Amino acid sequence: MEQYIIKGGSPLAGEVEIGGAKNAALGILAASVMTKDPVIIENLPDVRDTAVLIQAMESIGTRVERIDRHTVKVIAAGINSYSIEDGYIKKIRASYYMLGALLGRFKKAEVALPGGCNIGSRPIDQHLKGFRALGAKVEVSRGMISAESENLVGNHIYMDVVTVGATINVMLAATLANGKTIIENAAKEPHVVDVANFLNSMGANIKGAGTDVIRIKGVEELHGSTYSIIPDQIEAGTFMFAAAITKGDIMIKNVIPKHLESISAKLIEIGCEIEEFDDCLRVVATKRLASTHVKTLPYPGFPTDMQPQITTTLALSEGTSIVTESIFENRFKYVGELQRMGANIKVEGNTAIIEGVDSFSGAGISAPDLRAGAALVLAALVADGFTIIDDIRFIERGYEDFPEKLTALGACMEKAESERDIQKFKLKVG
Numbered sequence: 499m500e501q502y503i504i505k506g507g508s509p510l511a512g513e514v515e516i517g518g519a520k521n522a523a524l525g526i527l528a529a530s531v532m533t534k535d536p537v538i539i540e541n542l543p544d545v546r547d548t549a550v551l552i553q554a555m556e557s558i559g560t561r562v563e564r565i566d567r568h569t570v571k572v573i574a575a576g577i578n579s580y581s582i583e584d585g586y587i588k589k590i591r592a593s594y595y596m597l598g599a600l601l602g603r604f605k606k607a608e609v610a611l612p613g614g615c616n617i618g619s620r621p622i623d624q625h626l627k628g629f630r631a632l633g634a635k636v637e638v639s640r641g642m643i644s645a646e647s648e649n650l651v652g653n654h655i656y657m658d659v660v661t662v663g664a665t666i667n668v669m670l671a672a673t674l675a676n677g678k679t680i681i682e683n684a685a686k687e688p689h690v691v692d693v694a695n696f697l698n699s700m701g702a703n704i705k706g707a708g709t710d711v712i713r714i715k716g717v718e719e720l721h722g723s724t725y726s727i728i729p730d731q732i733e734a735g736t737f738m739f740a741a742a743i744t745k746g747d748i749m750i751k752n753v754i755p756k757h758l759e760s761i762s763a764k765l766i767e768i769g770c771e772i773e774e775f776d777d778c779l780r781v782v783a784t785k786r787l788a789s790t791h792v793k794t795l796p797y798p799g800f801p802t803d804m805q806p807q808i809t810t811t812l813a814l815s816e817g818t819s820i821v822t823e824s825i826f827e828n829r830f831k832y833v834g835e836l837q838r839m840g841a842n843i844k845v846e847g848n849t850a851i852i853e854g855v856d857s858f859s860g861a862g863i864s865a866p867d868l869r870a871g872a873a874l875v876l877a878a879l880v881a882d883g884f885t886i887i888d889d890i891r892f893i894e895r896g897y898e899d900f901p902e903k904l905t906a907l908g909a910c911m912e913k914a915e916s917e918r919d920i921q922k923f924k925l926k927v928g
């Protein structure tokens with residue numbers, strides 16, 4: 499089993515280059531099968547979730563050629579099945595985007611029920627409601643969701659909750675429906691906008707993405723395109739907190755500072771300095787950070803995917819902080835691991851009450867999910883002594899070259915495959 503072994507204590511300093519946004523990439527990859535023309539996708543992050551989705555696309559006859567590590571050419575002219583049963587696909591959340599994409603193009607799709615991080619019950623009722631509103635017959639049975647329609651017709655759809663997944667999925671299907679669709683109470687996340695921009699570059703007619711009303715005029719067909727994915731807001735935010743928690747100084751390159759405003763605002767509030775440039779941000783922390791209150795919210799609020807990273811940082815800040823998770827109900831599972839490192843955090847329902855401690859101590863811990871796993875790496879970077887993190891496959895779902903990027907900033911860590919690797923690392927770093 500692969501693990502990270504980390505020796506804490508070094509402040510991180512230097513430059514880091516942020517990759518393409520994983521969550522935008524998943525929507526864009528799925529959308530790329532909606533035309534028979536070749537599509538070139540640039541700035542694609544090389545992470546496990548995108549690899550799994552590409553594998554699923556290939557399982558139905560899509561050709562995906564890798565031009566370089568971050569560029570693929572997708573040719574979906576030869577799709578010969580509308581059913582994705584591939585066992586792997588259940589492991590990722592975004593498998594459901596193949597439903598919207600195939601339903602739009604072929605009016606027929608069948609996909610295994612989605613998996614993804616276990617961070618609470620993750621219903622898909624709004625996706626199904628949206629497809630039904632477009633005239634599809636939708637059924638869930640034997641672990642599969644199937645959707646079919648003779649003729650998809652645009653409609654007025656009100657989302658009962660703000661959901662990124664359902665907004666993107668309904669947008670995909672509606673792009674090739676007859677007539678106009680209006681999605682109200684739409685999610686406004688940067689990746690919703692990026693998927694809409696990509697679809698528009700293929701000939702779709704989508705307006706209003708990034709606001710809470712998206713208007714889509716269905717088109718007959720989509721054509722090929724070359725498109726570059728936006729930078730990853732959450733990878734960037736994670737490195738911002740890496741600077742904060744280690745009292746470091748990191749220039750985070752290839753970002754859209756606007757997408758990071760809620761994160762920057764909290765970091766400034768707790769005592770970091772942030773310098774903003776056109777496409778980079780410098781985060782500097784020189785002293786012990788202060789406490790704060792934060793609640794996760796849909797964009798432009800503070801992202802739920804940054805909740806474990808801020809909670810971990812506040813666990814070492816001066817005073818009492820309160821973090822409220824309002825998007826997913828079971829997203830504090832990593833707190834038990836932080837407590838093993840010395841954190842003083844009490845979780846009551848969807849709220850964590852954090853009494854800042856002076857230091858963490860290294861321990862053997864497990865990554866319970868993707869973002870919590872990254873937060874535990876941050877904790878390990880400042881802990882006294884060695885920390886060994888298990889289940890790093892979760893972290894690799896969404897972070898490309900995480901140990902390499904952190905090491906280049908001065909972190910003392912390695913990926914280990916055996917007890918021998920761990921002993922070798924300990925001897926090497928002393």
Ligand code: UD1
Pocket residue numbers: 521522524591592619620621622623624625626659660661662663664685802803825826
């Ligand atoms: C996406 C992101 C995930 C992020 C989340 C919120 C991907 C692959 N994943 O997940 O990293 O944490 O957005 O920013 O892009 N809900 C319903 N019914 C539905 C759909 C959602 O009740 O049909 C609820 C969910 O339980 C949750 C909230 O809506 O409480 C938001 O979920 P949603 O935005 O859909 O998250 P995902 O798309 O699953």
